[in-house]
Structure formats: C-alpha cells, structure tokens
Amino acid sequence: MTLSEIEAAGWAALQQAAADPHAGFRTVTLCSVDAAAAPQARMVVLRACDPARRTLEIHTDIRSPKWAELIADRRVTVLGYCAQTRLQLRLPGTATLHGPETPTAAAAWDRLPPWTRSTYAGGPPGDERAFAGPGQPLGAEPPADGAGRACFGVIVVQAVALDWFRLQRQDNRRARFHYGPDGALTAAAWVNP
Numbered sequence: 001m002t003l004s005e006i007e008a009a010g011w012a013a014l015q016q017a018a019a020d021p022h023a024g025f026r027t028v029t030l031c032s033v034d035a036a037a038a039p040q041a042r043m044v045v046l047r048a049c050d051p052a053r054r055t056l057e058i059h060t061d062i063r064s065p066k067w068a069e070l071i072a073d074r075r076v077t078v079l080g081y082c083a084q085t086r087l088q089l090r091l092p093g094t095a096t097l098h099g100p101e102t103p104t105a106a107a108a109w110d111r112l113p114p115w116t117r118s119t120y121a122g123g124p125p126g127d128e129r130a131f132a133g134p135g136q137p138l139g140a141e142p143p144a145d146g147a148g149r150a151c152f153g154v155i156v157v158q159a160v161a162l163d164w165f166r167l168q169r170q171d172n173r174r175a176r177f178h179y180g181p182d183g184a185l186t187a188a189a190w191v192n193p
Contacts, residue, residue: 003188007177010089010164011051013082018049018057024082025089030058030155031077032069032095040069046080047108047154054159054183056091059108062099062153063124070095070155078157090163098154105154120148158183165193 001009017025031041048057056078060067070076078091098104109117162177172193178186 003175003177003190006164006175007162007185007188008051010087010162011049011054013085013087014046014056014080014089015049015051017080018046024084024087025080028056028078028080030066030157031079032066033073033075034065034069035072040066041079042066052183054093054162054179056157056159057108058155058157059112060153060155061120061125061151063151065126066155067097067153070097076157078159086167088163088165088167090165091157091159092161092163093157093159096156096158098156100150100152102154104156105152108154109149109152117148117152120151122148 017023074094080089164175166173174193
C-alpha cells in the first residue's frame with residue numbers, strides 16, 4: 001500500500017467505527033492532562049468521524065473530570081487499536097467543547113437512542129453510588145424524557161497528525177501524517193516502527 005492509501009484506509013476505518021458498534025475502532029482511548037499535570041486516559045465511544053476535516057466526535061457528561069481537564073488544556077491524543085487488523089492509530093490534536101446549549105450538542109442529543117440518553121441522567125461520573133443488592137441499582141425508575149440533556153456535551157477532536165502502526169510478525173510498518181488547521185495533509189512519511 002502507498003502512503004496515500006494507508007492514510008485513506010485509516011480514516012475510513014475510523015469513519016466505519018463511528019457508524020458500526022461492532023467495528024474495531026468503536027472504542028478508543030482519549031488522553032488528556034489533569035490539573036496536576038498527570039496524564040489521564042479513558043475509553044470512550046467514537047460517535048462521528050469526518051475524514052475531510054480530520055475530526056473525531058466523542059460524547060461525555062460535562063460533570064466528568066475530563067470536561068474540566070479539557071477546559072484547562074485542550075491538547076489531547078486519541079489512541080485506537082483494532083485486534084483484528086493489528087492496527088494502531090494515534091491521533092494527537094486539540095479538543096473543542098460543545099456544551100448542552102450549543103447547536104452541536106443539541107443535534108447530537110437528538111440522534112441518541114433513549115437508553116444512551118439515560119446514562120446522562122444519573123449522578124456525576126465518579127461519585128459514589130449505592131446499590132440495593134447484587135446488580136440492582138437504587139432508583140430503578142426510568143429517567144424522564146429529556147433528563148440528562150443539561151449534562152450532555154460533545155468533544156470534537158481536530159487531529160494535527162495521524163500515526164499509523166501495523167503490528168506484523170515480521171517487518172512492522174509505521175507511517176506518520178501531519179495536517180494543517182483546515183485538515184489538509186501537509187506531510188507524510190514512513191518512519192521506523
């Protein structure tokens with residue numbers, strides 16, 4: 001494969017993952033830095049991908065620590081690994097936050113199924129939670145329609161680079177691609193694995 005084919009295939013895999021819950025890159029790791037300058041990493045669901053603009057969309061609860069971290073420092077890295085293809089994609093970039101009152105978050109909320117919306121209706125992420133018994137949460141009443149909307153936010157990551165790495169039995173392959181602010185490819189090269 002050529003560098004241009006590899007880059008196109010990487011973004012196509014991300015775009016497929018945003019649409020297919022069973023795709024290899026559906027869950028990726030979002031890495032940020034907290035207030036103590038310690039690295040933080042967590043699994044998130046890839047909700048949308050725009051290969052032309054080099055953006056990735058992730059949904060979150062705005063009460064989560066990652067939201068506060070990204071307000072303070074917008075630099076992030078998204079890391080994905082597909083076990084089936086043995087392919088790693090690493091995308092450093094900057095995050096733009098879209099809170100509940102923004103058109104971006106409103107449009108994303110409207111596309112969510114009810115069971116996903118309900119995940120934003122509970123207490124803040126990381127707070128202690130009581131359970132009535134094994135596997136039975138307290139307050140098993142379904143949330144009211146629209147509950148959680150005020151806690152819903154969208155993170156859009158603008159990638160500044162794509163580090164593509166294929167793990168093989170022999171001759172691992174790695175390529176790096178750099179993008180301008182508008183997503184245009186500015187450099188591409190094979191690099192040592």
